[in-house]
Every structure is written in C-alpha cells, then in structure tokens.
Amino acid sequence: MSQLLRTGYLGLLLFLLSMLLDASDHLIAGAAAAPPVFSFNFSAAPYPSTYSQDLVFQDDAVEPQKAGAPVELTCTWNDQVCRRGGRMSYAHPVQLYQLAANGRISKVASFSTSFTFAIRPIDRKDTCRGDGMAFFLASFPSKVPYRSAGGNLGLITDNKAPKDLAPDDRFIAVEIDIGIESDQDPKERTDHIAIDINSVKDSANITHLPTNVTKLNGTMRADIVFDSSTGMLVASLGFLDYPSSAAHAQVVSANLTEHLKGTPPPGPQVAVGFSAATAGCVEICQILFWSFNSSLPLIHQDTHNIARLLVKLIIGGALVFALVLWFLLSCWEQKRIRNVFDKGTGGARRFEYRDLAAATDHFSEDRKLGQGAFGAVYSGYLKLLDHQVAVKKIVRESSEGHKDFFAEVRTISEAKHKNLVKFFGWCSRGHSWNILRFMCSCFWSKKNSELFLVYELMTNGNLNDYLYKSQSSEVLSWQTRYKIAKDIGSGLLYLHHECDPHILHRDIKPGNVLLDENFNAKLADFGLSRMANQDNATLLTTAIGSEGYLDPQCLKHGKVPFKRSSDVYSFGIALLEIACARRHREQIWDLYRSGGNIVEAADTRLTMGGGLDMREIERVIVLGLWCSALQTQHRPSMRQAMDVLERDGPLPDLNSLIVVNTTLASTTEEDASSAPAGNRYDCDEAPLLIAG
The missing domain is CATH 3.30.200.20 (Phosphorylase Kinase; domain 1)
Incomplete structure (x- = not known):
C-alpha cells in the first residue's frame, strides 16, 4: 500500500516536469505569458473559512480551529501524536499544460505564488532545530511518501535515487531548509533556499544565507514565479520580523529548460502545496497566507478519458457488487x-x-x-x-x-x-x-x-500415578485415600441424584480422578458423559469406557443399556484399587468368600505410614466388592454407597446376597480376571488434566 501511495504522489509532478521539458523550446520562442486566468487565496482570517472545501491537511498538518489561527504543518510532541511531518495542499488539481488534437503538449502554464509563513524552533537556546519546509508541485491527489521525515522534507522516500522514482513519485519544490552541523555537503551547514527536482540532496540551484543574515527563524515571505516562455523558475525570500528585511532578501533561480526535456508526463494536472518534516529536533512551521495564480484554467477530461473512467467505474462496480455479495453470503x-x-x-x-x-x-x-x-x-x-x-x-x-x-x-x-x-x-x-x-x-x-x-489445572496430577507410579516416599496415607474415596463418591452422587436429568460419567477410573494442591479429588474427562433421558434411566449407546473398569453387563457389541449402576461398578473397582492397589478383584473376592481376614488384601505400602483404621479399610474393601457385583440388581445406589462412607451405614453379607454360580457371573468373571484391577487402562483415552 505504501508503495502505491508513493507511486501516486509524484506521478502528476513528473508529468509536470516532462510536459515542461517537451514544450520548453517552443515556449521560449513564444509570446510572453498571458495574464493569470486561474487563482485562489488562503488567509488565516476570517474564521470560519472554507478550509474543508479548498484545502487538504495530511499527517501532522491540521485545520485551524479558531479565528486568525495559522495552519501548523508540524506539531511539538508535547500533547499530540506526531508523525514527524505534515502537508497542506490545494484540494483541487491545478492545470499545468494542455494537449493538442495530435496528443502533443500545446500550451504550458505560467504560474506565480506568494505565501507568508513562520518557522519557530521549540528550543529557545537554538541548539536543536528542525529541518524546514518546502513549496511543492507533485502528482494529484497529494500523497505523503513513505519514510520521508527529517531532511527529506516529506517530499521523497529516504535514500531514494531520482532514477528509481516512479512517474507518480516525481516533484519540483522550492525548499526553505534549516542547516545542520555537518562536515559533508556545505549546503547542510547553513540555512539556505534551493530548487529541487526529484531530489532533496542534489538541488538544481541553491542559495546559502550569508553569515550576517539572520537564520530561518520568525515570520517570512516567499514569492515564486515560473515563466513558461523562458523556462525560468525564480524564488525570493524576505524576513518580515526585521526592519531592513529588503536588505536580507535572498533569491534562488534555475533554468528548467534542460530538465523539462524528455518523455511527456502522464497527466496535465498537479497538486500544489506545502510540506514540512522534523526528525530528532522539532519546530513549528506555519502558513499564514497563500495566494496562487496560473495562466491556464482547469479543463475537463476529454471524451476518451471519460470513456476510460466509465469503464473503470463499471469494472469497479462489478468488483464492489461481488464483494458485497461475498460479504452477505459470509x-x-x-x-x-x-x-x-x-x-x-x-x-x-x-x-x-x-x-x-x-x-x-x-x-x-x-x-x-x-x-x-x-x-x-x-x-x-x-x-x-x-x-x-x-x-x-x-x-x-x-x-x-x-x-x-x-x-x-x-x-x-x-x-x-x-x-x-x-x-x-x-x-x-x-x-x-x-x-x-x-x-x-x-x-x-x-x-x-x-x-x-x-x-x-489440577496441580497434583491424577490418582493413578500415586497408586502405581509413585516412589515409596510419595505413597498416599490411608487418611488421604479415604478422603479421596469420599470425594469421588460425592461427585458421583451429585451426577446421579442431584442433576436433573441425571448424568452418567461412563469412565470412572483413577486416571480420571485429579488431585489439587490439598489432595482434594475431582472427577475429570467428561468426554464420555451423557445426560440420561428424563423418561428413561438408561441411554442406548455403543459400549464405551475403559477396559477393566467397564460394567461387564456392557461388554457387548452393538447397542447396550448403560445405567447408573454401570458407574457404580466402575466406582467399586476404583475403591478396591484405592485400598488394595495391585490386587485383582477376584483375589479379593475369593478371600472374602473363604471367610479370611479381608484386610490382608490391603496395599502393603499403607503400613509405612502407620495409624491405620483397619475397620475403615475393611468397610471400603467390602463396599468396593458390593459396588462391583457382577449383576446390576445386587449393586447399591450412590446414596447407599455414600451412606456407608460418611455415616457408617450397614453393609450386606455378600455371600448371601450375590449368586455367583450363574452363567453370566462365571463368564464375566473369567473375562474380568484377565487384568488386575489397578492395571486396566483404555489405550484410546488419555487422562484429561494430568498436572506436570
């Protein structure tokens, strides 16, 4: 976009240069310039004026907001967001030349301009001054080149050579430049005025202010005249803040005849105005009065140009319509x-x-x-x-x-x-x-x-790691395990009996039990959860879950009924792992059925911490067997399970409650015994929020 802006800027000015080049020989021999037929004037007073209609303000240049106020091309950085330069130009194109029927330049405009301006450094000690300003003719409409601050005066991109300029980038300018301390080009050491053609470093002509003349500071007046018959561009500068300003007047001139030869410019109309820029040091550049006169009036586009414009409008309209249609469909x-x-x-x-x-x-x-x-x-x-x-x-x-x-x-x-x-x-x-x-x-x-x-994020990871992967120094105490068991049951109780409709988790296992910094347990991985139908406590779905924790009643292909009792089964297996870790459910069941001391199945690492409540461990193991009964009608609800954990509720005699010698029981026991209760993982499901 910036490249396009730069290209558009100076193209019209280039056309101005080229037009003058082609026509100069003929114009030098021609008659004197006709009296001005096109003119305009700008003054800081009265207010309000027609600024918005006749003038264009760009970057730091802003329209005055009170009567008698000048136009400020630059800002001071104190309370504004500055772009290191500004530009004010005439809002309408200025006719530079006319074309004959054969397409050649037939007449070039003579023009004159006069303006009163002021340069006021911010640094009162005069140790840090800005870069100055310029009157320019460039492509229309006016565009500020990319990276043109400081000594570029807002006219040209930094380090851009004239030979690299696109047609719309070319310009003619009269610069009023503030010198800097430099050991290089002499023109950079003193204040000066110069005529620039497509370059601010290699001026066509330059006049340095003598040492006995004041610096470019205060209110000044400049007059610029171009005579198309001679090809001469003359600029004069006077200092209005001094009584003997006439003695201080400085003049710079250049014969543009040689510069105006070559390829005709791309168009007959240009933008005229003022440009100023700053870099490390700042100053206020103001325009108080401006008048401009030209020998050529503005002419309308010819029929060919109107046709081309019509074609562009049709193409542009079609593109806009397509864009709007795309927008609406989107x-x-x-x-x-x-x-x-x-x-x-x-x-x-x-x-x-x-x-x-x-x-x-x-x-x-x-x-x-x-x-x-x-x-x-x-x-x-x-x-x-x-x-x-x-x-x-x-x-x-x-x-x-x-x-x-x-x-x-x-x-x-x-x-x-x-x-x-x-x-x-x-x-x-x-x-x-x-x-x-x-x-x-x-x-x-x-x-x-x-x-x-x-x-x-649960900072203590998941229960599975503590039961099977932790070192001996990280073994969970029985008090912590019992608290975790109650937390899991509390979460399931909420899902099964306090939600409306109730929710089936469908993947209860230690890997999905996460622990916070205080080892409070929370259920995770609801990727398999479903809300049960309000009219039916079951949800028909393809069997899903983790091997070893899945209800044997659901180990079927196709559609199977998944009930709350299926979550209870998984909860029972988790309780057995919390109390017994690596023991198989079948091993624990055999010990219970034989009348042995079921506490012998408890995780041997629990004895390291001491202070064990053997009765509490026994009740958790029996509750785990009860919840993991192979037939759903023999399992408790989560309300009954939590009554056992929190209120010392009664436990049944599992030997008299559960009939194990059924075909279903023997079959599912054989399937379920293929892996230990604590080592049954679903390889397709990673635990959801394992803290690192």
Whole structure:
C-alpha cells in the first residue's frame, strides 16, 4: 500500500516536469505569458473559512480551529501524536499544460505564488532545530511518501535515487531548509533556499544565507514565479520580523529548460502545496497566507478519458457488487455456524485461539500433559482468567458435526460441584467470529480447524500415578485415600441424584480422578458423559469406557443399556484399587468368600505410614466388592454407597446376597480376571488434566 501511495504522489509532478521539458523550446520562442486566468487565496482570517472545501491537511498538518489561527504543518510532541511531518495542499488539481488534437503538449502554464509563513524552533537556546519546509508541485491527489521525515522534507522516500522514482513519485519544490552541523555537503551547514527536482540532496540551484543574515527563524515571505516562455523558475525570500528585511532578501533561480526535456508526463494536472518534516529536533512551521495564480484554467477530461473512467467505474462496480455479495453470503454462513455452536455449547464461554496459544507457549511439547486418541492436554497460564489452566485439544473430531464436542461442552458446563473439575470454556480455531477473517477462511488449511476445552489445572496430577507410579516416599496415607474415596463418591452422587436429568460419567477410573494442591479429588474427562433421558434411566449407546473398569453387563457389541449402576461398578473397582492397589478383584473376592481376614488384601505400602483404621479399610474393601457385583440388581445406589462412607451405614453379607454360580457371573468373571484391577487402562483415552 505504501508503495502505491508513493507511486501516486509524484506521478502528476513528473508529468509536470516532462510536459515542461517537451514544450520548453517552443515556449521560449513564444509570446510572453498571458495574464493569470486561474487563482485562489488562503488567509488565516476570517474564521470560519472554507478550509474543508479548498484545502487538504495530511499527517501532522491540521485545520485551524479558531479565528486568525495559522495552519501548523508540524506539531511539538508535547500533547499530540506526531508523525514527524505534515502537508497542506490545494484540494483541487491545478492545470499545468494542455494537449493538442495530435496528443502533443500545446500550451504550458505560467504560474506565480506568494505565501507568508513562520518557522519557530521549540528550543529557545537554538541548539536543536528542525529541518524546514518546502513549496511543492507533485502528482494529484497529494500523497505523503513513505519514510520521508527529517531532511527529506516529506517530499521523497529516504535514500531514494531520482532514477528509481516512479512517474507518480516525481516533484519540483522550492525548499526553505534549516542547516545542520555537518562536515559533508556545505549546503547542510547553513540555512539556505534551493530548487529541487526529484531530489532533496542534489538541488538544481541553491542559495546559502550569508553569515550576517539572520537564520530561518520568525515570520517570512516567499514569492515564486515560473515563466513558461523562458523556462525560468525564480524564488525570493524576505524576513518580515526585521526592519531592513529588503536588505536580507535572498533569491534562488534555475533554468528548467534542460530538465523539462524528455518523455511527456502522464497527466496535465498537479497538486500544489506545502510540506514540512522534523526528525530528532522539532519546530513549528506555519502558513499564514497563500495566494496562487496560473495562466491556464482547469479543463475537463476529454471524451476518451471519460470513456476510460466509465469503464473503470463499471469494472469497479462489478468488483464492489461481488464483494458485497461475498460479504452477505459470509454473514449468512457465519450466522448459521455460530448458531450451531451457540446452541450446541449451551452458552458456555468462548475463548480466542490466540489467548490459548499464548497461555500454552503455542501448545509446545514441554506443556503437554497427556495424549490420547480423542485429545491432547496442555498446561498453561491464561491471563484473561488469571488462573492456571489445562487446555484439551480435540485431535479427532466426530463425523456428525462436532456432536461429541457439543455433548461434552453442554454436560460439563451444566455440571458444577466441588468434586468435579471446573470447566472454564471452549474455543474453535477454524470458525472465526470476526467477519473479515471468516470471509478469508475459505483459503485456510483444514488443519487449522481445531476445537479446544479449557479446565482448571489440577496441580497434583491424577490418582493413578500415586497408586502405581509413585516412589515409596510419595505413597498416599490411608487418611488421604479415604478422603479421596469420599470425594469421588460425592461427585458421583451429585451426577446421579442431584442433576436433573441425571448424568452418567461412563469412565470412572483413577486416571480420571485429579488431585489439587490439598489432595482434594475431582472427577475429570467428561468426554464420555451423557445426560440420561428424563423418561428413561438408561441411554442406548455403543459400549464405551475403559477396559477393566467397564460394567461387564456392557461388554457387548452393538447397542447396550448403560445405567447408573454401570458407574457404580466402575466406582467399586476404583475403591478396591484405592485400598488394595495391585490386587485383582477376584483375589479379593475369593478371600472374602473363604471367610479370611479381608484386610490382608490391603496395599502393603499403607503400613509405612502407620495409624491405620483397619475397620475403615475393611468397610471400603467390602463396599468396593458390593459396588462391583457382577449383576446390576445386587449393586447399591450412590446414596447407599455414600451412606456407608460418611455415616457408617450397614453393609450386606455378600455371600448371601450375590449368586455367583450363574452363567453370566462365571463368564464375566473369567473375562474380568484377565487384568488386575489397578492395571486396566483404555489405550484410546488419555487422562484429561494430568498436572506436570
């Protein structure tokens, strides 16, 4: 864009130069310039004026806001956001030449301009001064070149050579330049005026202010005249703040005949105005009065140009229509997708992808906590929440329009309990809610279509690690294990009996039991959860869960009834692992049935901590066997289980309650005994929020 702006800027000025070049020989021999037929005047008073109609203000230049106020081209940095320069130009094009019927230049304008201006350094000690200002003719409309501050006077891009200028970048200017301390070019050491053609470093002519003349400071007047018959451009400068200003007048001139030869310029109209710039030091450059006169009036475009303009308008209109149509279709599609997500997620909070990426160091491997077929989990710090979070990245989407994702979001956002992992919100990377980004989303790779869930981070990891992977120094005491057992039961009690409709977790196991800094247990990984039908306590679904923890009644292919008792079975297996760790359920059951001391099945590492409540351990083991009974009618409800854990409720005689010599029992026992209770994992499901 900046390149286009630069190209547009000086093109008209280039045409001015080229036009004058071609016509100069003929004009030198021609008659004297005709009297001005086009003119305008600008004055700082009265107020209000027609600034907005006749003048254009760019960058730091601003329209005066009170009567008698001058136009300030630069600002002082004290209370403004400055761009290191400003430009004021006439709002309408100025005719530089006319074309004959054969397409050649037939007449070049003679023009004159007079302006009163002021340069006022901010540094009163005069140790740090700005760079000056210039009157310019450039391409129309006026455009400020890229990187043109400081000594470039807002006329040319820094270090751009004249030979590299595009047609719209060329200019003619009379610079009123403040000198700097320099050991290089003499023109840089003193204040001077100069005539510039496509360069501010190699001026066509330059006049330095003598040492006995005041510096460029205060109120001044400049007069500039171009005579098309002679090709001469003459500029004079006078100092109005001194009584003997006439004696101080400085004049610079240049014969543009040689410079105006060559290729005709691209157009007959130019922009005229003033440009000023600053760099390290600043100053105020003001325009108090300006008049401009030209021998050529502004002419209308010819029929050919009008036809070309009409074609451009038709093409532009077609492009605008296509863009509007694309915009409307994108709005419709975005609204449709957004409604699907809003309805599917139940109004849960949505996060921006950039916030999650920043929180997790762009999902770096160092942040990864776990990986499974359905998702990878990363830890991070989310500034929006001022909270440590775990972000689950969904890596395998449902083929039914994110059905599984929506179900998980709805379930976990509606279930709120102290023993359930807190859910913060979700994110969809591939469906931008910014309409402009959405319009361009058709060009994105499908790999960018990703879904995320955001939870609280549980700093002590999961129960499975403490039961099977910890060193002896990290063995959980019985008091902690008993508290964890009650926390798991409390969470399940809430899901089964306090939610309406009730919720089935369907994957209770130590890997999905997360621990906070105080070893409070919370249930996680609701990816398999479902809300039960209000008219039916079961939900027909394909058997799903983790091997070893799944209800034997659900170990069937196709559709099976999944009930609350199935969660109770998994809870029973988890209780046996909490008390006995590596013991098989069948080993524990055989010990109970034979009438032996069932406490002998307890985890031998528990004796390291001492202070064991043998009766409490025995009750937890028996409750685990009761909950994991092979036939659903023999299992307790979660209310009965919590009555045992919290209120010392009665336990049944399992030998008289459970009939084990049935075909179903013998079959399922054989299947279930293939792995120890504490070592049964679902390889397709990674634990959801394992803290690192």
